[in-house]
Amino acid sequence: MSDTLSEIVAYKRSQLETKKRKMPLPILEAKAAGQQAPRGFRAALMAVHGRHALIGEIKKASPSKGLIRQDFDVPKIARAYVNGGAACLSVLTEDKWFQGADENLQIARQSMHLPILRKDFLVDAYQITESRALGADAVLLIMAALNSYEARDLEMMARDHGMDVLVEVHDEAELEEALKLKTPLIGINNRDLKTLEVKLETTERLARQVPGDRMVVAESGLSSRSDLDRLKAAGASAFLIGETIMRQEDVGAATKALIG
Numbered sequence: 001m002s003d004t005l006s007e008i009v010a011y012k013r014s015q016l017e018t019k020k021r022k023m024p025l026p027i028l029e030a031k032a033a034g035q036q037a038p039r040g041f042r043a044a045l046m047a048v049h050g051r052h053a054l055i056g057e058i059k060k061a062s063p064s065k066g067l068i069r070q071d072f073d074v075p076k077i078a079r080a081y082v083n084g085g086a087a088c089l090s091v092l093t094e095d096k097w098f099q100g101a102d103e104n105l106q107i108a109r110q111s112m113h114l115p116i117l118r119k120d121f122l123v124d125a126y127q128i129t130e131s132r133a134l135g136a137d138a139v140l141l142i143m144a145a146l147n148s149y150e151a152r153d154l155e156m157m158a159r160d161h162g163m164d165v166l167v168e169v170h171d172e173a174e175l176e177e178a179l180k181l182k183t184p185l186i187g188i189n190n191r192d193l194k195t196l197e198v199k200l201e202t203t204e205r206l207a208r209q210v211p212g213d214r215m216v217v218a219e220s221g222l223s224s225r226s227d228l229d230r231l232k233a234a235g236a237s238a239f240l241i242g243e244t245i246m247r248q249e250d251v252g253a254a255t256k257a258l259i260g
């Protein structure tokens with residue numbers, strides 16, 4: 001376990017057995033079936049015209065930065081993102097490194113109308129059903145944590161539950177695997193999840209290799225309007241932003257300032 005991603009994934013896998021015992025899959029399936037229908041995540045991104053399509057992330061802490069935001073009022077943050085003009089939200093549910101919680105997703109969803117991406121480390125089919133049972137509209141699949149079979153199976157399950165899939169890559173080999181999936185949403189993470197280093201050049205380099213029928217979502221390390229303009233010119237059409245906005249007291253104003 002030399003890098004952060006492997007450590008997190010190992011921890012996730014170790015939690016799974018307990019979770020499955022506490023909440024057996026059939027019960028979870030029933031919960032998922034009882035949820036309101038998924039809101040269109042991809043559709044909401046595609047509906048944005050004339051300004052940047054932003055996915056506003058609700059994130060309290062991160063492995064690279066520690067605590068990011070002290071005053072963490074989820075409904076207030078969620079509604080501020082709406083008022084600021086975000087197209088979608090992303091909610092961290094990972095508890096140990098990001099201080100997230102499953103409840104944060106449920107609370108955010110009850111607080112506003114935008115589609116929500118469940119941001120976590122999903123490596124097992126159980127977690128896909130769990131995401132829908134929590135009310136997620138979309139899930140993140142991280143190619144660096146999955147082989148191509150796992151990615152394909154998890155994607156199929158997510159689609160069966162009516163959720164959109166954002167597949168995350170950070171190099172050429174992962175992009176090649178991601179393009180074999182059905183989802184049109186290709187997230188390019190500027191942060192290397194193994195070393196935690198951030199380079200906007202990652203989006204610039206990889207976006208060029210994404211066919212025109214896919215949609216590039218630039219992720220991580222975006223801190224200004226000019227970063228968004230720069231990556232849009234490189235081919236990104238949506239932007240996933242957490243820390244920059246989470247550090248601002250006024251989330252609505254910070255969102256507006258970024259997307260115009």
Ligand SMILES: O=P(O)(O)OC[C@@H](O)[C@@H](O)c1c[nH]c2ccccc12
Pocket residue numbers: 057059119120142168189219220221222240241242243244
């Ligand atoms: O806070 P930032 O640098 O704006 O990044 C947001 C988002 O891209 C980042 O939280 C993220 C991208 N991929 C992930 C996978 C797991 C956990 C977190 C992430």
